Amino acid sequence: MFEIFETRYRHVMKTITIGLIGFGTIGTGVVKLLQDNGEVIENRLGAKLFLKKIADLDITTPRLVAVDKHLLTMDAKTILNDPEISIVIELMGGYEPARSFILEAIRKGKNVVTANKALLATYGNEIFLAAEAEQVDVGFEASVGGTIPIIKTLKESLAANHIKSIFGIINGTANYVLSKMTDEKKSFQVVLKEAQKLGFAEADPTFDIEGIDTAHKLSITLSLAYGKRVRLEDLHREGISGISPQDIEFARELGYRIKLLAIAIMRDDCIEARIHPTMIPLSHLLANVNGNFNAFHIVGDAADSVFLYGQGAGMMPTASAVVSDVIDISRNLQRGVSGRVPARSLRENVIDDIKLMPFEEIVTNYYIRLSALDRPGVLSRIAGILGAHDISIAAVIQKGRQKAGPVPIVMTTHKSKEENIQKAITEIDQLEIIHGKTMLIRIEDERL
Numbered sequence: 464m465f466e467i468f469e470t471r472y473r474h475v476m477k478t479i480t481i482g483l484i485g486f487g488t489i490g491t492g493v494v495k496l497l498q499d500n501g502e503v504i505e506n507r508l509g510a511k512l513f514l515k516k517i518a519d520l521d522i523t524t525p526r527l528v529a530v531d532k533h534l535l536t537m538d539a540k541t542i543l544n545d546p547e548i549s550i551v552i553e554l555m556g557g558y559e560p561a562r563s564f565i566l567e568a569i570r571k572g573k574n575v576v577t578a579n580k581a582l583l584a585t586y587g588n589e590i591f592l593a594a595e596a597e598q599v600d601v602g603f604e605a606s607v608g609g610t611i612p613i614i615k616t617l618k619e620s621l622a623a624n625h626i627k628s629i630f631g632i633i634n635g636t637a638n639y640v641l642s643k644m645t646d647e648k649k650s651f652q653v654v655l656k657e658a659q660k661l662g663f664a665e666a667d668p669t670f671d672i673e674g675i676d677t678a679h680k681l682s683i684t685l686s687l688a689y690g691k692r693v694r695l696e697d698l699h700r701e702g703i704s705g706i707s708p709q710d711i712e713f714a715r716e717l718g719y720r721i722k723l724l725a726i727a728i729m730r731d732d733c734i735e736a737r738i739h740p741t742m743i744p745l746s747h748l749l750a751n752v753n754g755n756f757n758a759f760h761i762v763g764d765a766a767d768s769v770f771l772y773g774q775g776a777g778m779m780p781t782a783s784a785v786v787s788d789v790i791d792i793s794r795n796l797q798r799g800v801s802g803r804v805p806a807r808s809l810r811e812n813v814i815d816d817i818k819l820m821p822f823e824e825i826v827t828n829y830y831i832r833l834s835a836l837d838r839p840g841v842l843s844r845i846a847g848i849l850g851a852h853d854i855s856i857a858a859v860i861q862k863g864r865q866k867a868g869p870v871p872i873v874m875t876t877h878k879s880k881e882e883n884i885q886k887a888i889t890e891i892d893q894l895e896i897i898h899g900k901t902m903l904i905r906i907e908d909e910r911l
């Protein structure tokens with residue numbers, strides 16, 4: 464038996480040589496994981512992963528891991544020009560020179576692993592086509608959902624399914640801020656400042672808070688789930704900076720929790736895709752994904768519901784995803800089957816541009832919070848405008864009494880069309896009895 468095994472696998476490579484570009488937090492995690500878990504990786508792979516070179520502009524600041532100084536270089540070309548290196552890990556981030564380095568590595572027949580979601584969301588098409596032409600692998604598990612195996616799940620585990628829907632919490636910072644606002648009844652600004660002090664939010668939090676990072680990740684997810692290229696600017700995107708403790712409290716009373724969701728729903732002839740704060744039932748698993756955790760609820764037509772949960776960022780969770788790609792790619796290299804699983808799940812020749820449902824056409828339930836004077840006839844005027852736009856009210860809450868000032872009035876609607884809601888709100892906001900801008904939050908209930 465042992466002899467048969469030895470004969471069959473005699474040709475298999477015993478060492479896979481790797482180069483790492485970018486020795487920041489995740490790069491450090493990758494080096495640590497290769498050092499700490501080298502034995503279990505070798506047992507699973509049947510080969511050693513040999514990290515030959517690490518390139519970074521800063522090669523003097525001490526890292527959490529000890530590396531031989533001969534491994535370090537400031538010149539990424541040392542890695543790209545080394546014929547022994549068959550896998551290049553790009554963890555420098557940003558568009559350039561990351562894009563050029565990856566394309567050069569691919570042109571030289573090297574396989575690539577990257578965590579760079581912004582780059583893939585913008586230049587993914589160019590990179591994946593180049594990889595297909597050269598028959599090399601590009602691994603990007605770490606680019607969406609950190610350690611969560613969402614890429615592998617869509618590419619492999621659910622490969623037999625039409626993906627009916629994906630609802631994801633895919634930005635840890637935004638989820639952390641919303642969770643703290645909910646648990647501690649604090650305002651967005653106060654929680655954001657605290658999160659920045661604790662290192663849970665960046666000094667410039669725009670990408671995370673305004674849903675840009677979520678859009679990058681949703682665009683990559685859409686390409687895998689549907690084989691569609693999407694332009695980032697076509698995705699409807701709203702962030703969480705407008706959410707107030709008042710909305711969170713009303714949501715709780717109505718039986719919901721507010722989450723920043725990335726949503727993809729398969730329609731007959733198009734895909735509905737959007738990113739915005741969403742009220743979801745308190746009892747749903749996604750409503751209980753708190754702090755900086757990420758999660759996905761995917762529905763396949765055959766598989767039904769699949770739920771994935773885990774750390775969306777962080778040194779070791781992200782390094783785990785990066786090294787798992789390195790192992791997958793090494794397994795392909797060992798059998799001479801690089802490119803075995805198409806990078807975007809579907810074969811490149813069937814991938815085309817996405818037909819997105821225009822945002823105005825989506826149909827869902829809505830939460831509307833108005834600030835109105837407390838006088839007889841106010842509700843009937845508001846209800847009249849909603850009715851004229853074919854919007855049916857499901858519930859109304861009015862709290863407190865003010866002789867002079869405005870009071871909050873909250874309404875939820877039955878299924879309504881976005882276009883109608885927008886028109887009605889514009890009209891309502893012009894009434895002299897309405898103070899300030901009306902708050903609108905979409906509710907996802909039975910489709911979750």
Ligand code: HSE
Nearest residue numbers: 634635636671775776
């Ligand atoms: N900034 C991201 C987040 C992590 O807060 O989830 C990296 O994608």
